[in-house]
Amino acid sequence: MSGTEKNNWLEKVRAMVGREALPPQTAADPVNLPMIRRWCEAMGESDPKYLDGTAAPPAMLFVWTMGHFRAGPGREGGTLLGLDLVEAAGFTSVVATNVEEEYLRELRCGDVLTQRITLDAISEEKKTGLGVGHFVTYRYEFSDQKGEVVGRTLFRVLKFRPPAKTNETAARVDTDTAGVTQPLHPRPAITRDGAFFWEGLNQRKLLVRKCGSCGRLHHPPGPMCPDCNSLEWTTQQCSGRGRIHSFVVVHQPQIPGFQYPLPVALVDLEEGVRIVANLRDIAPGKVRINMPVEVEFVEVGKDFVIPAFRERQAG
Amino acid sequence: MVARITFESVHAGQQLPRLDVPITASLIVAGAIATSDFSLVHHDKAHAQAAGTPDIFMNILTSNGLVQRFVHDWAGPGARIKGLKMRLGAPNFPGDAMQLSGTVTAKEVIGQDRIVEVAVSGKNRLGEHVTATVRLALP
Structure with a gap:
């Protein structure tokens, strides 16, 4: 890929910074006790206020609007703005590197969250331990059924080119003899x-x-x-x-x-x-x-x- | 959860009790499902290997959950986590173990909230899996 082509796609992504990365998406299920309890079991969380449904664990903020195993009506995923261009440039692998969260109020069973995502930044090309890539940052804002903002997440991923032939x-x-x-x-x-x-x-x-x-x-x-x-x-x-x-x-x-x-x-x-x-x-x-x-x-x-x-x- | 931690009882430099988390394929998969993350690299070993990693690895939302549980275990039910900043490094692969340690780094009163900041580090055999700063309101 020539330098000019490279700059073209990167400039295009840069021009998208600040724009909506996906149409607003409302969670398919409200905040609910079975998902809270399953999460607590996986994490080893034992606070009774979570297990009896008084509040949802703050770390679940991002979970309620996550995509589904199979897409279907009301379950459309979609590609975040800019990622198609990053992938077309060869940076096809992904790993999450940073999360920053702000919890404005505790969530309760019955809350229905809607997420709005903005493309926040794309880095220059970086050499990393995984390969050459770009860090891409998105800002998520979560609001409840009344339209009140309940939390925010900054989510950064590294999109990288998997090293050739590896x-x-x-x-x-x-594996050694101990099986380690x-x-x-x-x-x-x-x-x-x-x-x-x-x-x-x-x-x-x-x-x-x-x-x-x-x-x-x-x-x-x-x-x-x-x-x-x-x-x-x-x-x-x-x-x-x-x-x-x-x-x-x-x-x-x-x-x-x-x-x-x-x-x-x-x-x-x-x-x-x-x-x-x-x-x-x-x-x-x-x-x-x-x-x-x-x-x-x-x-x-x-x-x-x-x-x-x-x-x-x-x- | 044992002794009740209060804003007054906490001081900067205080260490949290360490927590060892064995990293198993079960934990990685249970965490991925509990956080609705169906990316193949978190449950399908053959796919993870084709993507260039030796095995499936833990997703960031599970690391986030474990970090917050670690701090919440120490702070007790009266505490409310207000936010965090975390960065991931070495992946958590099955067969490894992650040692979580934490240190109180700051105390401040903001409005009605009595906020404590805790620096958390999660180390595995490959290095530092996670570094995080967790902000929580204490009673």
């Missing part, structure tokens, strides 16, 4: 400049970029030779042997998918380039600068291999 692997969850699921190893963002590196690892080869013009080696890969500015390039397979130039031992922050404390080294490869990788089978206290190491290919997921280094006998 469905199959993300769906696979490793292990979090998956985070995946790198693979670009055209660095794809050869990851493809090489899958074939248990450590490849680095070699300039097609001056022949120098570079890592990490980039589009242009930093020495002679050539755009021509090829690759060279490395021996996998080197020495530790420097290292850190990571204790915090702990990211799911790794074992801590985690020694991470900057390794001088024999070929003269440096690479950052985890160290394996070395006690963190034993790691030394200039320690001879060799590469090991670690399969952390299906078709997902990362390089790591272990101590090697010098020679």
Whole structure:
């Protein structure tokens, strides 16, 4: 998608800010005791004033006008204003990120709520842990059968593009002997400049970029030779042997998918380039600068291999 | 619900009793249905996996309900929740557990309401699932 097209849809959504996001919708059912009791049971809420129907739990404000499992007469859902454009731009997945609520009065059984929704904001494109996306914010106003406003909700979602090619692997969850699921190893963002590196690892080869013009080696890969500015390039397979130039031992922050404390080294490869990788089978206290190491290919997921280094006998 | 909490008895910095919530598929599904959220990612594991997550995960309205129940358990039946602001982070997946903790951060009298603000954090194995500020009126 070109920058112009991108701006076009985003500008269109921005122009809609402040407008009604859906026609006003009245709850199919009034505030009622069976739904309150079911909610209390799920949440573990035990206040008698909820369980006997004197009041509805405030956190249920948003529930009364929620959509239904099956659409039908009086149960039409509809897409919130702007979301179709966001989805057409490729941001098809959704996750709720923020809720801000204001409860102006306690709700009682028999209250019939009507919701009015306004598109409040759309963010710039953001990189998030889930993928690239936009935060979209809506304001909900809830009024009762007399037209009196009883509460307000600000609801923000992240609409994001699911990372490519991760469905199959993300769906696979490793299970250890205790039956406890292990979090998956985070995946790198693979670009055209660095794809050869990851493809090489899958074939248990450590490849680095070699300039097609001056022949120098570079890592990490980039589009242009930093020495002679050539755009021509090829690759060279490395021996996998080197020495530790420097290292850190990571204790915090702990990211799911790794074992801590985690020694991470900057390794001088024999070929003269440096690479950052985890160290394996070395006690963190034993790691030394200039320690001879060799590469090991670690399969952390299906078709997902990362390089790591272990101590090697010098020679 | 035990001792009666009053506006006078509460002070800034006060810790709420912690609450551990085991996250099960049953809780996630029961919460989704109780909040009328029929999004497939909250009850259909195959769909959740196709959408790129390892399992079904808790919906935000259930997290909201659990946070408010946690604060309401402490404050007692005389309290009225007036509002909250919450932000979600790491998802709640089945097999995990969420530890809810809370601290009183502010007290103020607004008109006839005696308002206390509580900062809540819900942590699971992946990190911080929810951070919230809950405002409630105390007797």
